Amino acid sequence: EIVLTQSPGTLSLSPGERASLSCRASQSVSSTYLAWYQQKPGQAPRLLIYGASSRATGIPDRFSGSGSGTDFTLTISRLEPEDFAVYYCQQFGSSPLWTFGQGTKVEI
Amino acid sequence: EVQLVESGGGLVQPGGSLRLSCAASGFTFSTSWMHWVRQAPGKGLVWISRVNGDGGTTNYADSVQGRFTISRDNAKNTLYLQMNSLRPEDTAMYYCTRALSYSGSDWGQGTLVTVSS
Numbered sequence: 001e002i003v004l005t006q007s008p009g010t011l012s013l014s015p016g017e018r019a020s021l022s023c024r025a026s027q028s029v030s031s032t033y034l035a036w037y038q039q040k041p042g043q044a045p046r047l048l049i050y051g052a053s054s055r056a057t058g059i060p061d062r063f064s065g066s067g068s069g070t071d072f073t074l075t076i077s078r079l080e081p082e083d084f085a086v087y088y089c090q091q092f093g094s095s096p097l098w099t100f101g102q103g104t105k106v107e108i
Numbered sequence: 109e110v111q112l113v114e115s116g117g118g119l120v121q122p123g124g125s126l127r128l129s130c131a132a133s134g135f136t137f138s139t140s141w142m143h144w145v146r147q148a149p150g151k152g153l154v155w156i157s158r159v160n161g162d163g164g165t166t167n168y169a170d171s172v173q174g175r176f177t178i179s180r181d182n183a184k185n186t187l188y189l190q191m192n193s194l195r196p197e198d199t200a201m202y203y204c205t206r207a208l209s210y211s212g213s214d215w216g217q218g219t220l221v222t223v224s225s
Binding site: 032033035037046051097098099100102103 | 143145152153154155158167169170203208209210212213214216217218
């Protein structure tokens with residue numbers, strides 16, 4: 001089973017600042033199979049990035065994904081007030097089919 | 109507009125059963141892979157199960173294998189999760205999600221399952 005480790009656990013930033021969130025896999029992951037989600041309190045997750053770097057429909061271009069192999073990054077170029085949330089990375093594998101990281105909380 | 113609406117959650121005693129439903133609209137349900145993902149209170153996301161478009165292929169996490177059954181009724185555009193032999197550790201919000209490009213592109217609002225005596 002591939003384990004995804006996200007860092008940092010909590011990121012304290014201000015609106016307008018740049019956020020860089022890391023997702024490290026215990027084994028190499030195909031970029032095709034790496035996704036990022038945003039989750040706000042009391043809400044369902046929302047897909048931000050799929051295929052490591054492709055933005056989902058309706059996602060602002062301040063969100064970008066990069067990386068390959070075992071190291072992936074979600075970057076938010078300039079934080080808006082609505083971006084303060086928990087972010088999860090996810091990979092598609094064999095067993096279990098989907099594995100999620102433990103999450104990074106972006107707080108003010 | 110894609111909509112996924114879960115229902116069927118509630119309070120159940122350990123060892124009991126529940127059936128969750130997920131009503132889908134706004135996309136071609138019968139050709140979509142569908143998944144269930146759960147989230148224990150204050151915890152992260154955990155994948156539970158997957159089913160292909162015609163219902164002929166299913167997969168489960170080890171933690172629910174043999175206790176949970178995923179199914180679908182394409183005539184009703186509805187996804188199901190039959191949960192038997194429930195345990196306190198099954199307490200969570202359960203989300204259905206449509207899969208595209210190996211990820212969950214659309215999610216329902218979730219239904220809460222509480223297993224407690």
